[in-house]
Amino acid sequence: MASVEVSNVRKSFGSFEVIHGVSIRVEDGEFVILVGPSGCGKSTLLRMVAGLESITSGELRIDGRIVNDVPPKERDIAMVFQNYALYPQMTVAKNMSFSLELAKRPKDEIADKVNKAADILGLKPLLERYPRQLSGGQRQRVAMGRAIVRDPAVFLFDEPLSNLDAKLRVQMRAEIKALQQRLASTTIYVTHDQIEAMTMADKIVVLHDGEVEQIGTPLDLYDSPANLFVAGFIGSPAMNFISGRLEGGERPTLVTASGLKIPLAAAPPVGAGSEIVMGVRPEHVTLGGPLAIPAHVMVVEPTGYETQVIARLAGQDIVCVFRERLNDRPGDSIALTLEGPLHFFDAQTGHALAAN
Template sequence: MAPVNIQNVQKRFGAVKVIHDISVDIGDGEFVVLVGPSGCGKSTLLRMIAGLEEVSDGQIRIGSREVSNLPARDRDIAMVFQNYGLYPHMTVADNMGFALKLRKADASETAGRVQKAAAILGLEKLLDRYPRQLSGGQRQRVAMGRALVRDPKVFLFDEPLSNLDAKLRVQMRGEIKAMHQRVGTTTIYVTHDQVEAMTMADKIVVLHDGLIEQVGAPLDLYDRPANLFVAGFIGSPSMNFIDGRIEEGSFRSDKGLILPLPQGLDLQHLGGKPIVYGIRPEHIRAAEGGIEGKAAMVEGTGSEIFVKIDCGGEQISCLFRERLQIRFGDMLGFAIDPASVHLFDKATGRRL
């Protein structure tokens, strides 16, 4: 295990800069998730940590060593890719132990490490099979086992669950988190799926256009997003954003909808200023006599019902946990929890 320190790292492809002066500290044994939309630079950053991409500027340290210019084989890391990359002519056991064989490790030591990794990942009964005889989830566990037997200082995961179906992704993210809790190795995990990030991470790094937008614990990002991008990216379904201004102690949208504000706000410097009002769908409840609108879309999943309500041209997304009978076109009332409201500066996007 080892901490990872990324200091003022930049990456350029020719004249195009794709990573802009990124700095982040990853503690020893932490599970850190790099999350963001496609093209934000998260996989490029991971590949620079792995030694698969050159660092244009800045430093990367693993433990006490600077590794910015070291080849990948000398960094004491293990990487699990989206593509399992298993050798089809080798058994599961041979695939898992291949890196140790290349190092000319003792055969009994290799067998012991393979057995230990197989026990952690539930692969004991599959060691004599070939990759073609395994399911997608089993192949991904073998790829994880191959990394695990190397006993590296840092695990790197590059969107390892993208090729799996939805149910298997849920199972596998639980297995990866459980493996980390048992082994305790520093782990850096890349995904575009914010649900994966929220459920697995000790710390999340949100990237956008090669820049860090916010770093923090999952609930910190959920409760106090630094800006509009983070607020819209973290949380599913996405936060409602409504443009307007504060007038006479309340928020008035550009289309005339009056919405409540949190208590204790200093409204003196906000009056008349263009503001974006944010509220998560799950922080809205059905309420007779509340704000009224017409159901413009209704989706039920059994445990909850997702409704878009048209309030005079403002579309408000609501997520109700009650078993409500709502049909398209119905008029219904709702109430917003003022304590859960977020306000953002429209010009800068920053949280107020």
């Protein structure tokens, strides 16, 4: 396996720059996920690592070697695509062995590698089938097997689960993570689904408009988002944001545009009168309590083990997640406490402010 280092990489299509000086280091054996909304540049960045897109400027190193101008076949990488890209006229075994046959590897070695990969992925009974005879999840396993037999230094995944249904995506998430841990492979994985990123990655790179917003472990990003974008992107349901003016005194208070005063158990280290944005995750909103503020129920969504409520507070809708089963209906009044941990951001820059 090998490390991957992206140093101040830029990518332009004509005069339009889509990647703006991105720097990322992927350690040997690490599972790194590039996540962000559509159009943020994550797939373009992955394709540059693969050698499928040229680099306008900056350096890309694989295992310490600069590979900017090295063709894809000489980079010792294997890529799993969103659409599987299987040869329909070939059996599963043939799809998996084809790259090794092109490389003129010995037949015994090819058979051994295909059988080992098939064992790992549970494909042994399917080796003589054709792609049209497989389910979506089975086809994705074949695509992964085709990558495994090459024994590459780096595995690249480009939104491999996008074409699967919700239940199968959950199953395949666990299988890919288990496979990566078993192989101890250096892996770069692209997705727009932050749940995939949170559940699978050793390290997450959050991209937005061709720039890195934050790099860290899943829980680092969840507990300490660097700015409003990361705070709103990581977490499902998303973090609630309430804008207002900070007032000091015996207990700090956030005064919203509607005039509602929200008492705060903690406050950022900025002066009274500062315009800030407070963030609170849906699961950190509780019912009742001495600091409760009035709200109105707009929507109640029971899911079984928890109840999701959309409530109108300070003139805006916020999402709350309760473990209790509620009897409230739309239009009812409830009292909510923004229990925290609370997050604070500068209203102008969007940067996080540490709470005292």
